[in-house]
Amino acid sequence: MVLDIDHMGCGGAVFQFCSLITDDQPHQRYIDEIGPSLTNLNFAVDNVPHAEAQLASEGGCTLTKFHLSLMPWDELLGSGNAKPAEEMSDSIFADTHDQIGFDLEYSETPLKAASWQEGLGTHAARRPDDRIQRLLRLRVMVHDLDGCLDRVQRLFSPASRSGVYHAWSSATAKSARIRLADLELEYCQPLTTEGPWHDYLEQFEQGISAAVFLVKDLKAAVAAMDPEALAQARGEYIADQDPQASAATAYRLNAKDILGFDIELVTALCFNLDQIVETEARMQGAPQHLSPKET
Incomplete structure (x- = not known):
């Protein structure tokens, strides 16, 4: 062991x-x-x-x-x-x-070809009364956004991923998203030597910084949390840094030192809904694996 x-x-x-x-x-x-x-x-x-x-x-x-x-x-x-x-x-x-x-x-899958079964550990059962609806995306902080996305697209079969979408750039940062199987990754790169994204890379090097979850009712979700846990994670209401985001309010738990990643709760999808519906429709039935045929 x-x-x-x-x-x-x-x-x-x-x-x-x-x-x-x-x-x-x-x-x-x-x-x-x-x-x-x-x-x-x-x-x-x-x-x-x-x-x-x-x-x-x-x-x-x-x-x-x-x-x-x-x-x-x-x-x-x-x-x-x-x-x-x-x-x-x-x-x-x-x-x-x-x-x-x-x-x-x-x-490779351990399942027999004739066995139909949900892959081990791929999905968690959800209850009707869950306050957390679903994982929306993982945020990945990187030094070279374009290089990382190019490699992701070369490594993963087009049948197992989306194209790059929801790209934006400002004077201080840029970001773009891609879906691998049914998981959205939000790649982020700072363009200046100031700000939270730069500070993250300076302190932790590049990697997955946060998990973003959709909730039904943000205030109710926060109110239901253990006050001691909220204090330990320094919970705070925040505004989305994405200039294309809706006016949705978010709540962040600064849990990197506790869980290994921060948690953000949002009440609306902060991207173009038509785009994501189209992407999810394309991904229906797609195999969740790297393609052995991609070069």
Whole structure:
């Protein structure tokens, strides 16, 4: 055992929280250098060796790998649903932080072809009375927005992602968005040596800085939170920095030191609704993986 792992669902997403048991894992660098972090996203791929070569061609490198047959799949997926051990792939944790703003963990599916089942850990069950409706996007702070987006588009199959949309630029910053499977990423780059985006990169280096969630009622959601937790996370109402955003008010929990990322709650989608509806329609049924055919 090298990691103590737990999972928590929120807004239709599953967050995997890991605590290091040994100090020889690649995650130790994050703890030592920048503290708690949202380090990586997990994807299924069609062909692990090809994906590994594809990432290497863009400067990524494999940090750890283990064979999926080591996992108790009958317990996790139910008896008879997993592939035989000899048909399973490696699971790889790759350093792609400098290339696309975060690391990647990927493997081939452990499910038999004939088994129909929601992929393990991909969605969290939602209750009708949940105050959090869904995860809208992850914000990724980078030094080179255009370079990161170019690499994302080369690495991920067009069937598994959108194009770049909702791009804007000002005298102090620029931003653009892209969807990988059903997850929106908001890439942000400061253009000056002042301001919160620049300060984040100076303190933490590039990476995923915040998770943005949609709520039904912002004041009710805030009022329902533990006052002590709000005080610890220095909760505050904020205005969206996006010049194209609606007048929606947001609430931020400065939870980087606690969870590894900040949390923002919003009451309206701060982008063109027609654009996102069109994008989501395109993504319906798209495979959630890097394409082994993309070069």
